Amino acid sequence: MLKKLSYAVGAAALLFGLWGVYIRLFEGEQSANYGSYIGWGLWVAMYLFLAGLAAGAYMLAAFDYLFNVPAFKGTGKTMLWAALVTLPAGLASIGMDLGHMERIWKVYLQPSFTSFLAWMVWGYTIFLILIAISLYFAFTAPEKKAMKAVMWIGFITAILVAGGVGFLLGGNAARLYWHVGLLPVQFPVFAIASGAGLMLLIVGWFMPNMDEKQRGDLLWLLAIISIATSVAKLYFLVADYTQSLYGGVTDNLIAVNYVLNGPQAFTFWGVQIVLGLLIPVIVLAQPKLAKNGFVAGLMGLFLLIGYAAARLLIVVPGQVAEMMPGQAEAFVGPKLTLEYTPSLMEWSVTSAVMGFAILGILIGMDYLINRKPRSTEVKK
Amino acid sequence: MSNELLGKYASEVFAGLVSAVGEVEISAAPAAGFAPSEDVLVRMERELKRALEKPASERRWVMVIDLRRCIGCHACTIACVAENKLPPGVVYRPVMTEEIGTYPNVTMKFLPRPCMQCEKSPCTEVCPVNATYHNEEEIVVVDYEQCIGCRACMAACPYGARTFDFGYNYAEQLPVFDGAIIGGETAAGYEHASQEYGEAWKREGRHESPVGNVRKCHFCLHRIKDGILPACTTTCIGRATYFGDANDPESLVAELISKPNVVRLKEELGTEPRVYYIV
Numbered sequence: 333m334l335k336k337l338s339y340a341v342g343a344a345a346l347l348f349g350l351w352g353v354y355i356r357l358f359e360g361e362q363s364a365n366y367g368s369y370i371g372w373g374l375w376v377a378m379y380l381f382l383a384g385l386a387a388g389a390y391m392l393a394a395f396d397y398l399f400n401v402p403a404f405k406g407t408g409k410t411m412l413w414a415a416l417v418t419l420p421a422g423l424a425s426i427g428m429d430l431g432h433m434e435r436i437w438k439v440y441l442q443p444s445f446t447s448f449l450a451w452m453v454w455g456y457t458i459f460l461i462l463i464a465i466s467l468y469f470a471f472t473a474p475e476k477k478a479m480k481a482v483m484w485i486g487f488i489t490a491i492l493v494a495g496g497v498g499f500l501l502g503g504n505a506a507r508l509y510w511h512v513g514l515l516p517v518q519f520p521v522f523a524i525a526s527g528a529g530l531m532l533l534i535v536g537w538f539m540p541n542m543d544e545k546q547r548g549d550l551l552w553l554l555a556i557i558s559i560a561t562s563v564a565k566l567y568f569l570v571a572d573y574t575q576s577l578y579g580g581v582t583d584n585l586i587a588v589n590y591v592l593n594g595p596q597a598f599t600f601w602g603v604q605i606v607l608g609l610l611i612p613v614i615v616l617a618q619p620k621l622a623k624n625g626f627v628a629g630l631m632g633l634f635l636l637i638g639y640a641a642a643r644l645l646i647v648v649p650g651q652v653a654e655m656m657p658g659q660a661e662a663f664v665g666p667k668l669t670l671e672y673t674p675s676l677m678e679w680s681v682t683s684a685v686m687g688f689a690i691l692g693i694l695i696g697m698d699y700l701i702n703r704k705p706r707s708t709e710v711k712k
Numbered sequence: 713m714s715n716e717l718l719g720k721y722a723s724e725v726f727a728g729l730v731s732a733v734g735e736v737e738i739s740a741a742p743a744a745g746f747a748p749s750e751d752v753l754v755r756m757e758r759e760l761k762r763a764l765e766k767p768a769s770e771r772r773w774v775m776v777i778d779l780r781r782c783i784g785c786h787a788c789t790i791a792c793v794a795e796n797k798l799p800p801g802v803v804y805r806p807v808m809t810e811e812i813g814t815y816p817n818v819t820m821k822f823l824p825r826p827c828m829q830c831e832k833s834p835c836t837e838v839c840p841v842n843a844t845y846h847n848e849e850e851i852v853v854v855d856y857e858q859c860i861g862c863r864a865c866m867a868a869c870p871y872g873a874r875t876f877d878f879g880y881n882y883a884e885q886l887p888v889f890d891g892a893i894i895g896g897e898t899a900a901g902y903e904h905a906s907q908e909y910g911e912a913w914k915r916e917g918r919h920e921s922p923v924g925n926v927r928k929c930h931f932c933l934h935r936i937k938d939g940i941l942p943a944c945t946t947t948c949i950g951r952a953t954y955f956g957d958a959n960d961p962e963s964l965v966a967e968l969i970s971k972p973n974v975v976r977l978k979e980e981l982g983t984e985p986r987v988y989y990i991v
Binding site (some may be wrong): 359360361362366368371429430431432433436438439442443444446447448449450453472503504505506507566651654655656657659661662663665667668672688690 | 863870926
């Protein structure tokens with residue numbers, strides 16, 4: 333039932349998203365609400381979210397293939413597949429954000445290696461290839477040394493690309509809200525946190541046929557990981573915000589107030605903190621509830637929504653302070669504003685990306701990972 | 713309107729223009745060593761041509777803006793828009809306006825902000841495809857055909873000096889009808905005739921560069937190469953903007969930036985801007 337519902341949600345999201353994708357591809361970016369002062373919006377945030385999800389999923393696959401954690405046994409393939417789907421989804425999101433996406437090949441053939449963005453494009457491409465190779469070995473020779481070697485390289489790459497995304501923002505000295513040394517440190521934690529959220533959802537809702545004890549142990553372990561990473565994230569958040577508020581630097585005050593009391597207050601308090609953190613932590617702290625597949629999956633979904641909101645609240649507030657006093661009023665024109673709410677077209681494109689990810693994961697699980705052997709194979 | 717009031721609150725040039733009687737006391741001339749009868753534009757144009765005789769790598773173009781002389785007329789902004797045929801939402805040289813003080817001690821501060829042409833430019837470092845870079849004269853330029861439109865340079869610029877071309881046109885809503893002096897199509901043709909970087913940019917449709925690219929001030933390189941000062945400089949009615957080769961010790965700009973009352977914006981970031989402000 334849950335699977336059918338998820339298929340329907342994925343298909344509906346994809347269908348709604350096709351409209352936005354059409355508008356974006358054929359009519360350009362005018363119907364997006366990001367502009368020249370807030371140049372990065374929802375699509376960049378969803379790229380951070382989905383790319384982090386891929387890194388996190390890969391790290392959790394390593395719990396099976398590298399660290400041999402008993403509760404994770406047999407789940408590595410699914411998580412590798414999830415990584416293989418969510419990473420291209422993230423790259424599609426950032427691809428739609430490019431003014432000239434048809435020139436993306438230039439990053440490969442004419443890169444500038446002083447650019448961290450170029451390094452990230454290369455890094456994610458290598459990571460995607462590593463995921464694909466890992467998955468190939470997972471199907472063909474999971475016990476071979478080559479598999480372990482690739483998984484180790486992939487595991488380290490996952491940490492580096494996750495941290496690299498933090499650096500992509502944090503390296504901007506012009507944006508004080510981003511320019512904190514902890515940002516690249518936080519992102520690998522965010523990655524594993526979102527990976528655990530995704531795994532709670534997958535195991536809780538879509539893997540009911542697992543051995544019951546193993547499934548219970550796994551859900552409980554994922555609950556502990558989720559609680560631990562949520563607490564760590566909360567600590568980062570409190571440290572970051574109190575330091576900004578205490579320090580009183582104007583740009584930081586503007587950004588933090590924008591999150592806490594400004595137009596994004598509901599996204600922060602309602603979605604990120606209550607739905608995405610408090611409720612899952614409280615519920616998952618109860619072993620009985622955490623081991624219940626439906627509840628665990630629902631909490632995984634809440635965690636993921638919270639993490640996605642958190643990405644938006646890192647990307648946008650970093651751009652809400654004027655670079656120069658009076659900038660917003662100095663010249664009037666479209667897209668010259670410090671206000672940002674994603675447009676319907678932007679939501680639609682994100683819907684397509686999410687629909688792709690949901691359907692991709694489900695179809696892969698049903699027809700690739702958990703494919704029932706054909707009758708002839710059974711006879712053999 | 714008393715001369716005293718004008719002397720205190722208005723720019724010297726503006727005060728001189730509107731003062732009906734007597735003379736407004738004008739502080740030291742922006743630079744010594746040139747005949748008072750000669751417009752600074754004449755001198756700067758002469759110096760510009762002298763600089764062009766040198767190899768490009770030996771020039772150091774700088775802009776100096778005298779904030780005491782800026783009257784906030786925004787002529788430079790509009791001249792830039794007209795010169796570079798900037799579409800709606802794209803601006804290279806806005807003038808920031810700030811109200812200072814409380815009544816009766818209140819005044820306005822105007823800060824024209826072109827691209828700072830930083831020597832250590834964060835924007836060029838972050839570009840993944842070398843689409844924005846220092847040209848042979850160390851001016852930060854954008855190769856529209858190379859830019860992928862990622863806007864990383866926009867995020868990196870500490871001065872907000874870059875805007876994105878979303879493909880808007882001023883003329884797109886104009887009606888077209890017979891006998892129109894300037895109908896939509898004619899206006900669009902004019903609007904698209906940008907000569908930036910010495911190339912004709914038709915900018916047709918929603919996808920043709922520079923649509924989908926980040927754009928910025930380039931000190932009117934296409935004018936400089938022909939010995940013409942940037943549009944903002946020649947249009948400044950207060951003669952508050954100066955341009956020239958700082959490597960020429962005889963130049964006006966070299967004289968101006970050697971004074972102690974010269975500042976650069978956000979120096980603490982280590983970007984080494986080539987735009988100086990006299991305060």
